[in-house]
Amino acid sequence: MEHQPPKHLNSSSIPQEAFDWYDEYAHGDIDRRTFLSKLGTLGMAGLSLSVITGALIPNYALAExxxxxxxxxxxxxxxxxxxxxxxxxxxxxxxxxxxxxxxxxxxxxxxxxxxxxxxxxxxxxxxxxxxxxxxxxxxxxxxxxxxxxxxxxxxxxxxxxxxxxxxxxxxxxxxxxxxxxxxxxxxxxxxxxxxxxxxxxxxxxxxxxxxxxxxxxxxxxxxxxxxxxxxxxxxxxxxxxxxxxxxxxxxxxxxxxxxxxxxxxxxxxxxxxxxxxxxxxxxxxxxxxxxxxxxxxxxxxxx
Known part of the structure; x- marks a missing residue:
């Protein structure tokens, strides 16, 4: 079974800062509001905040x-x-x-x-x-x-x-x-x-x-x-x-x-x-x- 990340985004599509912030969020170093606020500063062309967030946060329908x-x-x-x-x-x-x-x-x-x-x-x-x-x-x-x-x-x-x-x-x-x-x-x-x-x-x-x-x-x-x-x-x-x-x-x-x-x-x-x-x-x-x-x-x- 072939697996793709949600919304067809992969690690090369997202700046490294977003992964670093997600790691901080996932381990309790920052709260969700701060995490989303930081993501909002990236301004990635053509990618909305909801798309980026959806790619970083697990979508378990894809994991079987x-x-x-x-x-x-x-x-x-x-x-x-x-x-x-x-x-x-x-x-x-x-x-x-x-x-x-x-x-x-x-x-x-x-x-x-x-x-x-x-x-x-x-x-x-x-x-x-x-x-x-x-x-x-x-x-x-x-x-x-x-x-x-x-x-x-x-x-x-x-x-x-x-x-x-x-x-x-x-x-x-x-x-x-x-x-x-x-x-x-x-x-x-x-x-x-x-x-x-x-x-x-x-x-x-x-x-x-x-x-x-x-x-x-x-x-x-x-x-x-x-x-x-x-x-x-x-x-x-x-x-x-x-x-x-x-x-x-x-x-x-x-x-x-x-x-x-x-x-x-x-x-x-x-x-x-x-x-x-x-x-x-x-x-x-x-x-x-x-x-x-x-x-x-x-x-x-x-x-």
Missing amino acids: QVSFNDPDITASYLEFDSPAGYGKGRGYFVVPKGISQDNPAPVVLVAHENRGLNPYIKDVARRLAKEGFVAFAPDALFPIGGYPGNDDEGRAMQKTLDGSKIEKDFMSAAVMLKQHSLSSGKLGMVGFCYGGYLTNTLAAFMPNTLDAGVPFYGTPATSHLKQIRGPLMLHFAALDKRVNATWPDYERNLKENKVNYTAYTYPNANHGFHNDSTARYQKDSAELAWSRTIAFFKQHLAA
Whole structure:
């Protein structure tokens, strides 16, 4: 299935400042009014403010690569206990055809951005299942009603939660998933943005549980870095100044502790380049990063 950004705009059609401002807006550094005001100063010929905004803000109708009706997978929801977190969690559980207790598969935990379990992250879980992995994508917003259907509200909701409890919920999800009856006992994790941070965090705090981690443009955990064993595959966007500023210190820690890691930086790519619902999407880089991710999981999660 071929994907195009909304309104047929791509990264080359929009000035870099717009992506930088969207990143500030998406991460709470500026509010929506300021974001729109800044966009209004660009004066791009032939492009209205509504068109530019529509290209930058996710349109999830464009993000489905694998249908929930795909005959090769079965998608459902699964709850899990999280006594150290919010008590109970819930996530999207996708199983490849043919997987059973007698024929288990490697499992992959999928961590969303800072706005809850949106349709893009669900599709990522389905893509993993199409590749033969049992995938589970928890919704950090479940304790307060779940992803509300749009990113602005989801982002506002997630800001009200205790970050340490979200981390504990994902740790509980990791333990549940690794021990699940359909699991081969090998656990991987992939996360995007805030989910990349969560992937780095579980790698630091649960080195004996996580068998392979793939953070996309994620910042590192702030402690327990010496516990990381890896293997890790880290994906970065060349234009992502905020996250990239944290990488030199993180990489130095990984090298000092002899962690098995591989890092890739994708040229001319913005934060969120894998998300095919916005103009930040960079098709070639996204597909390359994803193919590398799948190969990495198949290498390190094989029984």
